[in-house]
Amino acid sequence: MHLGLTLFEEMVFEDGQLVNGSLLDYQVATIKDMPRSFRSVVVEVPHADGPFGAKGAGETGALTVAPAVANAIEDAVGVRIRDLPITPEKVLRALAEKDGATLPRDSSL
Amino acid sequence: MKREITLNINDRDETLVVDDAETLLEVLRDRLKLWSVRESCGVGACGSCTVLLDGRPVSACLLLAVRSTGRDITTLEGLGDGQLLHPIQEAFVSERALQCAYCTPGFVLSVKALLDEIPNPSDDEIREYLSGNLCRCAGYADILRAVHLAREKISRAPVKPE
Amino acid sequence: MATRDKDMADLSVVGQSVYRTDANPKVTGRALHVGNIEMPGMLHVAVLRSPYAHARIKRIDKAKAEALSGVAVVLTGAEIAKMPGVDAHFGPAFRDQPILAVEKVCYAGDPVVAVAAVDRRTAEDALQLVEVDYEQLPAVFDVLEAVKSDSPFVHEQHRPAKAFADLAHVKAGRQSNICYHFKLRTGDVDKAFAEADRVFEDTFSSPPAQHVPMEPHVTLVYLDEHARLNVWTSSQSPSYVRTELSATFGIPMNRIRVRVPYIGGGYGAKLYAKLEPLATVLALITRKPVRYALTREEEFLTITKHGVVTKIKTAVKNGAITARKCEVYWDTGAYAEIGPRIGHKSGYTSAGPYRIPNVWIDSYCVYTNRVPAGAFRGFGVPQVIWAYDSQTDLIARALGADPVEFRLKPALEEGEPFATGTLVHSFGIKEAIRQAAQAIDWTKPRAVQAGTKRRGKGIAAGVKAVLTPSISGAIVILNADGTANVLSSTVEMGQGSETTLGQIVAEELGLSVGQVHIVQPDTDVTPYDTITAGSRSTYHMGNAVRMAAAKVKAALCEVVAAKLEVAPDDLLARNGRVCVRGMEERGMTIGEIFLAKFGSLGTTLAAEAVCQPTAAHMDPETGQSEASRGGGMSTDRRPHGPGNRPVGKMHGVLVSFGHRRGSRGRYRNRARRSSATHQRRRHRHGDQSETL
Known part of the structure; x- marks a missing residue:
């Protein structure tokens, strides 16, 4: 879910009107968007007064996806994206700007 | 306009009077109470209402009921013998490939069609085939594993005499 | 305990x-899902929504709709406001959300007129016959515009709800779009900035998004043989729904029964009251069972993730972070919903899980004329981590420091005080960072990369507490x-x-x-x-x-x-x-x-x-109310066995990504599907993860 929120999910408003309010226009991640390989690492630290040491883990995996991806992108190509989602267009523009070029605003990338 | 039609659903003929504008989804849920078929997006973009039409997965929300006559319609209720879980369902359980599970009936039927069409699919083929079904709990990795397990279970199963 | x-x-x-x-x-x-439950004589609901983001309702003519065969009732907000003993507004932090718009609408999509009819199609047909005249009002859509003193106000006054102990300090207010302001001041930030070797100043933003639970919201309300209110609803908060309905309609709590079967995903969208107040008022008027189910399109107009702008300024001296000043602006949309709790609970974490002696946080929950925002998978914390751990990384790289080591050094140890003064426990963040780094071979030298494909590694760390008290x-x-x-x-x-x-x-x-x-x-x-x-x-x-x-x-x-x-x-x-x-x-x-x-x-x-973990002293100014013990941080502990950990929920603590320069991602191809067959398998994103 947070990979989608990192890479493409965004409610787009024009003059207060939502313009992509259906699943034809609003993109959520499909099985094809899932990375080819990923691993979950669980670090167990007992909660002193949780039941049998337990605590909730529902949200933790979701929290840091976006900055981890943005940090990896800077590591790869040296550009920093500061507004989500990190779309191909934003990365391409940042790369062009880094090289001193600008891309036309209305290009249909 | 209303007309009488006969639909073959899960190997049973159902005769009913429907309006031309009624979708297959409305007929399956509201008339026949086949609750495994679920409305979610209403525009054929999520796969929650997937049923098999002559073995091929379709979105029941986009199909008119009157256009579904003369075809074999399968919902999740019609998978397997109604007693034991189908190997695909067993695989979804073992691989924990379900969470809220609202999408699960659609996924199971899509996997059924996939394995009928491509008995030994690659990861890429699975991803391609299942990309019309959305799981918002994002259990895709588990679903991928479940497909492989289901394939193994099915290939190990004794072949039924024709 | x-x-x-x-x-x-x-x-x-x-x-x-x-x-x-x-x-x-x-x-x-x-x-069992709520949508599978049917009652004899059940009515179905359709809702007419505002086409304008901010407008006064001048006239509603519903006579033709009422005359349509099969229609049981056509209802407006003005009529609800006149019902004796009924509060026309509800909400968990402020009672600011009308059951149906009263006098004015506050966002495009705001419910204005409701029809209950024998079936959904009839109800929708009736809506076509309703006429509404509006007078448009100045509106504000940008959270940074909305905080300015000359901005149009979304609400003339703010009325606290008093439904939750942790929100008891929320104040009434007027003449501002800021409905909640959380402040945290630790140490001397100004001095630290004055003495800093380097100061980093960045603005990060994240947009509103929708939860998209595969099961859209659905509620069924009926009166039983004792005329008690029975509610079946796809809700994450059944106890709260009962409290809210009791407060809104003046019905004793033991005459309200709320039941929740399995729900098809929530992610925060199904918290607090959503469809229940309207379905209840329609059931009370018609004395018939009423089912109100959202379409997917209505789901997008009901609740969103908060769009957030964070201005973050960080002082570095001798290679270490010495101060952080965060201004966080939460776009809570037209109605506050749970925005104040998010502004508070996530706001106080916005400097990160690090030992920083001087911290200054202002977290503002701000009304705008957009779709109301609420909780979303992390209760606001992903938005603040997006800011602080993007910046932490950026600082490490600017200083020529290793991003992993740069985080490990100030990462809080067991028993150390967090920025709020709360001592962290069962924390484990250092170990989590180390193991995450190890999992992506962080220290392994990067291979020389040829061609147009570049591969990078990224790491991020964050902290979130459980909701207390x-x-x-x-x-x-x-x-x-x-x-x-x-x-x-x-x-x-x-x-x-x-x-x-x-x-x-x-x-x-x-x-x-x-x-x-x-x-x-x-x-x-x-x-x-x-x-x-x-x-x-x-x-x-x-x-x-x-x-x-x-x-x-x-x-x-x-x-x-x-x-x-x-x-x-x-x-x-x-x-x-x-x-x-x-x-x-x-x-x-x-x-x-x-x-x-x-x-x-x-x-x-x-x-x-x-x-009920006991809360430490509540400071009404800073809202500091964390229980001295009772927070789960970024690590996991049993009882989930290895096979039944919440699948999918653990994934993503770290992600490393391939990156190809210069290729054209297939972005937002809006081609509509013309057939029902699975020829539709999505190609919309193509191989997004490869062609970034």
């Missing part, structure tokens, strides 16, 4: 990999045959709470998971629970069911201790028996204990417990 921890080596159910107890009904499609109550009922029923208002929405709670009770009572049945939320039967959200259920409800089970076990042990003449402390519950530790053949089955205690097998043994 602390329960004595068993020796971990003793555990026989907790920590084991078990199948989900809800797997069978779910995988067969037989799971909050409350969970539970009742455990042991049957004479050694099975148990557990009454809990935690909603099973996919996270696996039925399995987790079942494991905890089974462990405490020495049963198998299959012998424990978790009763679904029903406010007539299951005790109060704050909400199912914020990763709080395993800790809060887990403790409640365990404590209740422990009371039942104590009653069993009392009987066995007397019979066998041993001390109760020497007994343990295992395999459906209570037996002597170390001499397990000496003991009694649960049936034998029931016979000894009651002389009959026809009875039950029940106990209730409440988990």
